[in-house]
Amino acid sequence: MRQIALILTLLYLAININAQNIKFRENIDKDSLFNATVLKLPAEMREDFTKTYKSGNEQEKEFLLFMISMPESSKNELIENFEQRKAEIQRLKTEYQKLVPKNFIVDIEFEPESKILTATEEISIKIYKLKAKNEKEDIDDIQRTDGLKVISQNWNLKPNSNELEKVIKSIGWTNQNLDEIKKLLKEANCISIQNGKITAIGFARSGMGKYSYKIFDKPLNEKEKIEYNNNCEYIFYKDNIVLEYGGGAIGSQCFEKQ
Structure with a gap:
């Protein structure tokens, strides 16, 4: 087997x-x-x-x-990073929300240059927009059930490339904005962020999976604590913080057991 x-x-x-x-x-x-x-x-x-x-x-x-040789991380490292960089993570969340245009959701991840492979630095960026209440579905739209319309989804873009410039220009961003986001992520020792009702901040890739924080605007209520504490992909940590593990195409789909 x-x-x-x-x-x-x-x-x-x-x-x-x-x-x-x-x-x-x-x-x-x-x-x-x-x-x-x-x-x-x-x-x-x-x-x-x-x-x-x-x-x-x-x-x-x-x-x-x-x-x-793929990167490795763990739940313990996820928690340690949060405790050591609470202020930087909160600043990342706050400043990123200011950069994203109103009614847009932007998910961005920076992948560094590999030390053993010929892979150079790459940026993945996915842009969504909140649908208007009476907005009709377009037959060509990617169908979603979360009230978001897909504007573009781009993986493995090269820094300073024409393709990347075209994508960020669609939301009024420049390379300076990317540099600012990258700096904020580095200070928080994280690799990705997505704004929204719940901010998702990626801490580290591990194999084909990814360890992240889900940060709510307010402390979770009892119903939310149950929903976001299934000891698989979600673990309620404390207050407004949920730990998340997203499994990849192959490998574990849940947090490691102690």
Whole structure:
């Protein structure tokens, strides 16, 4: 069963890496990197991964190495970061709300340049607009049930590219605004933010998942505490703060158990 899951994961990664034409940097000793990185895995998984790596061809080895070299985080790190940077996280929330035009929801994430891959810095940005009460559905609109209309959804845009400039111009932003958001995120030690009735701030990617904070404007009531405390993707932390884990296409879909 584990071997099947491993094969499916490799296939998934193969498609995505090839699509982006990402390669390992020339100065990387892949075998040494694998031997060091595989030690981070649970002991019961190391044998399968090592066998698969040693028996694979060059491309299969790279896919496997890419997978186990992905960033890691945890619920404890999520909590520690909040306690250490409460003021910076609140400032990020407040200042970002000022930058987003009225009736718009903007989700932005900055992905740094990879140290082991040829992947450069990238920015993903999704723009939505609140639908007017009497606004009719357009047949070409992406259908949503949350009262938002999709304006644009863009992943892996390059900084200072014409494509990125066109996207941010649609909401009146400039590269200076992006620099300001990036600075605020860095100060909060976070990677993404989305405004709205509940502000979602991404703390860190972990494998194909993501650890985040959901910040409410007011402390949660008893009904909300129950809704946002299912010990899977949501954990009520305290006051107006909910911890969130969003699972990726492969891997755990819930917070790790203690």
